[in-house]
Each structure stands twice: as structure tokens, then as C-alpha cells.
Amino acid sequence: MGSGMSKILPESGRWLLPSMAGLDYIDVRVLNYREKDNHFLIAYYDKIANENHYRWVDKKEVKKLKYNIFKIPMIENYADANTIGEYFSELLLSLWDQGEGFSGKRPFGNSDWKYEVYASLIKASVVKGKIDEYDCILEFDDKQRSKADKLIFDAISKNMVG
Numbered sequence: 001m002g003s004g005m006s007k008i009l010p011e012s013g014r015w016l017l018p019s020m021a022g023l024d025y026i027d028v029r030v031l032n033y034r035e036k037d038n039h040f041l042i043a044y045y046d047k048i049a050n051e052n053h054y055r056w057v058d059k060k061e062v063k064k065l066k067y068n069i070f071k072i073p074m075i076e077n078y079a080d081a082n083t084i085g086e087y088f089s090e091l092l093l094s095l096w097d098q099g100e101g102f103s104g105k106r107p108f109g110n111s112d113w114k115y116e117v118y119a120s121l122i123k124a125s126v127v128k129g130k131i132d133e134y135d136c137i138l139e140f141d142d143k144q145r146s147k148a149d150k151l152i153f154d155a156i157s158k159n160m161v162g
Helices: 057-066 084-101 114-125 142-160
Strands: 014-019 022-034 039-046 051-058 135-140
Touching: 084 114, 114 135, 114 142
Parallel strands: none
Antiparallel strands: 014 022, 022 039, 039 051
16 A cells, blocks of 8 residues: 555544444444545454455445444433434424523433433443443543544534534
8 A cells, every 4th residue: 555545544443334233333444445436445343243344335435434423322311312313303402492491401301411422322332431230321531531522523513514
């Protein structure tokens, strides 16, 4: 691979990919770039199927795979949302509906609403931390919280705005 090639390849890491369990975050290695049609060759291991996969993905699809955390299932939550995307949709609808009366501290009646999203990211192994059998966070350091916040900011800016 030439020196210009490394500037083209996206970062390897955890991407949202279809697996036998449905959409799941999987560790992905980016192996190559095919310039003629703007595709990347990626490699990943599906733990449930117990097999390696190699796949060409379109350059445009890469951004969707890397940043779409909105498909991750939510833990039980006060918004009754099934996914992180639905959770943020409910949050935005609540803001719009309540206007000046909106409580950023308690948008769904509780003050730990951000931790429902953090716990969902931990449960999906997107960030590191520990949760108990009730999905309450037991361990979650500042480094992982910053990583989670960056993922959320990226997802909002890349998926909601385009």
C-alpha cells in the first residue's frame, strides 16, 4: 500500500454491521481501497456465526456503518424507546412540545436520563464499563464517558444533519 493509500483508508475500529444477531457493533479492519468504484475491503469476525467475513463497502456506506449508533437497543428507559435513535427522537419531540417549560435536567421525569444512553452503549460493548443485572452503571470512567459523548455528537451531526 502506497503512502497516499493510508490517507484514503478510514480508521479500523467498532462499526455497526449486520450479523446473525441483527445489527451489532463489531471490530472491523480496513484492508484495502478500490479506487475505480470507491469501495473499501473490510474484514470482521462474526462471533455468533463463528466465521470471518470479508466485504467490499461503498465509501458512502462507511460513514453510516461507523457512526450510526441510533440502531443500538436501549435498556429499559423512561421514554419507552426501543433504540437510541428513538430515545433521541422522544427527547427532541419533548423539547419541541414543551418549549420554555422543557426541563433539560429531567426531560423524562428523572435526572439520570443521560445514563440510560450510556448504559445502552456499555451493554452493546461500544464503550467500556460495567452494569448490573438491572442495567444500572457500576463502573464508567471519564475516558469512556468522553468517548461515548463523542460517538453521540458524531451520530447526531452525521445522521440527523446529513
